Amino acid sequence: MTPEQILAEPARILTQEKREHYFEHGFVGVQEIVPKDVLAELQKTTVEFVEISKAVSSSDDTFDVGVGHSADTPILRRLKCPDEKSEVYWKFATGLMADVAADLVGPNVVFHHSKLNFKWFDASDTVKWHQDIQFFPHTNYNVLTIGCYLEDTTMENGTLAALKGSHNEKMYNK
Numbered sequence: 001m002t003p004e005q006i007l008a009e010p011a012r013i014l015t016q017e018k019r020e021h022y023f024e025h026g027f028v029g030v031q032e033i034v035p036k037d038v039l040a041e042l043q044k045t046t047v048e049f050v051e052i053s054k055a056v057s058s059s060d061d062t063f064d065v066g067v068g069h070s071a072d073t074p075i076l077r078r079l080k081c082p083d084e085k086s087e088v089y090w091k092f093a094t095g096l097m098a099d100v101a102a103d104l105v106g107p108n109v110v111f112h113h114s115k116l117n118f119k120w121f122d123a124s125d126t127v128k129w130h131q132d133i134q135f136f137p138h139t140n141y142n143v144l145t146i147g148c149y150l151e152d153t154t155m156e157n158g159t160l161a162a163l164k165g166s167h168n169e170k171m172y173n174k
Contacts, residue, residue, distance in 0.1 A: 001106040001142070009107060012099035022104050026167030034096065034148065043150050045088040046116065049079050079116040089114065097146050105142055112143070119157065 003023040011019060014030065022028040034042070053063045054071040062085065066075035082089035093114050101109045153159040166172075 001108075006104070006106045009102075011103050013096065014100060014103040019103055025162075025164045027162040027164075028104075030100075033100070038092065038096070039150065041088055042092060045086050046079075046150060049082075049085070049116075050074055050076055050118075053079075076118050078118065081114060082116045083111075083114045089116070097148065100146055101144065104144055119153070 007016070007019055007023070013033065014022075014028070018028050018030060053065065053069070053076045054074050056063050056065060056069070059065050062080055063076060064078035064080060066077045069075040079085070083093045084090075093111060098109050098111065147160055
């Protein structure tokens with residue numbers, strides 16, 4: 001679908017202004033979109049997985065752990081496929097987040113995968129600037145990444161940065 005066709009569809013979650021911003025700039029940010037009870041359930045489930053990860057000594061099919069990860073000092077980098085591990089994450093991905101996706105790519109949304117990344121308060125696991133599309137196994141560009149913070153972030157603890165207009169530029173190799 002073209003942006004004009006997508007924008008002609010009724011919005012489910014995002015305002016029309018936010019949808020237009022997405023097509024103009026290549027990203028959109030929305031604060032406090034997740035209902036408080038849903039956010040609390042996601043946070044509780046996440047804490048439970050961090051606790052489970054304490055029994056893991058190396059990365060496996062569920063957890064990607066950082067150097068020095070232990071029961072005393074969990075350094076969980078990623079929960080792999082959380083939607084397959086918990087009904088809470090599955091309902092979130094196929095509910096609210098699917099509606100957000102439909103607002104940006106049209107009503108025929110196809111879910112590919114999910115992951116839950118953890119950002120710790122030090123430089124041990126810095127993610128350098130990159131374009132997500134280069135990691136996607138797709139041959140078209142009508143795909144997107146939706147990131148949803150479960151905790152507040154600041155510039156000091158790993159907030160996301162986006163390069164305005166880069167969706168209309170060439171692919172970068174750095």
